[in-house]
Amino acid sequence: MIGGVNVATSQIANIYNQGNNQLSDTLAKIASGKKFQNAGEDLLSFSRANNLTNQIKGYNDVEQKLTAAKTATSAAVEVGSKVYENLTKMSDLAAKYGTATTQEQAEYKAEFNSLRETVVKALDNAKVDGVNIADPAYSNSVSMDPSGGTLSIAYSADAGGTGATVDVADIGTLEIDGGTIAADLTDQTNRALSFMSEAKSFNNIIDNQISLNKTIVNSKEAVKSLITDIDEASEMSKMLDQNVRQQAAMSMLSQANMSRQIVMKLY
Numbered sequence: 001m002i003g004g005v006n007v008a009t010s011q012i013a014n015i016y017n018q019g020n021n022q023l024s025d026t027l028a029k030i031a032s033g034k035k036f037q038n039a040g041e042d043l044l045s046f047s048r049a050n051n052l053t054n055q056i057k058g059y060n061d062v063e064q065k066l067t068a069a070k071t072a073t074s075a076a077v078e079v080g081s082k083v084y085e086n087l088t089k090m091s092d093l094a095a096k097y098g099t100a101t102t103q104e105q106a107e108y109k110a111e112f113n114s115l116r117e118t119v120v121k122a123l124d125n126a127k128v129d130g131v132n133i134a135d136p137a138y139s140n141s142v143s144m145d146p147s148g149g150t151l152s153i154a155y156s157a158d159a160g161g162t163g164a165t166v167d168v169a170d171i172g173t174l175e176i177d178g179g180t181i182a183a184d185l186t187d188q189t190n191r192a193l194s195f196m197s198e199a200k201s202f203n204n205i206i207d208n209q210i211s212l213n214k215t216i217v218n219s220k221e222a223v224k225s226l227i228t229d230i231d232e233a234s235e236m237s238k239m240l241d242q243n244v245r246q247q248a249a250m251s252m253l254s255q256a257n258m259s260r261q262i263v264m265k266l267y
Contacts, residue, residue, distance in 0.1 A: 036228070049224055049228045056221060059146060069151075073203040075126065075128050076155075076196075077203055080192055081196055087119060087189045087192055090174070091185045091186070094112065094176050109177070145213070151209075155194070
């Protein structure tokens with residue numbers, strides 16, 4: 001009789017201990033929000049999650065580089081717009097200069113020279129991290145994705161093919177009463193327009209790539225979350241079920257111990 005009670009008590013105790021371990025595991029998962037903490041718990045899922053983490057890091061690194069490149073292209077758009085706007089004003093003044101009165105010519109010339117200096121200073125100061133982005137020799141290469149794709153940024157000849165980007169040296173010598181001022185301004189204005197258009201194009205390409213990379217990162221993070229993150233509702237339900245089972249096992253264990261004590265008193 002005593003042996004049978006002891007066996008029953010031992011079995012109930014084992015059930016209680018197993019349930020206690022399962023409840024502890026469930027509580028640990030709920031506390032961490034993760035299905036596993038190390039490779040020993042789930043090697044395959046751990047490896048897949050690590051692989052996704054590395055991929056996400058690669059795309060985040062590329063996004064930082066693209067954002068830095070966008071700083072330069074955005075600055076180029078702004079500089080190009082200002083230079084184009086001022087060169088257009090200079091062209092208007094030059095067109096009116098020949099038929100103007102002496103007083104008007106003096107006013108036009110003063111305004112023309114002021115605009116010219118504004119353009120020269122804008123081009124001289126068009127620097128990002130110490131590099132002049134309006135320099136005809138400027139070029140940059142930026143990673144587009146972790147696999148090694150790159151975008152080469154450089155500003156080509158203007159639409160008329162008469163030169164490279166806007167030229168500070170040439171603009172600095174422009175005079176409103178020069179013999180070829182109309183042609184010279186047309187040349188520089190075309191260069192400024194080409195520079196601005198290409199800068200906007202590079203800027204849009206970078207914006208689109210940043211947006212694409214964000215979409216890829218979000219997708220990979222969602223997949224990683226499915227692999228690593230618990231279903232909180234499911235785990236909470238499991239915890240409640242395990243808790244009820246533990247209480248029942250504890251009650252049975254207490255009753256078994258009482259029965260054992262009663263049987264022991266009979267002997």
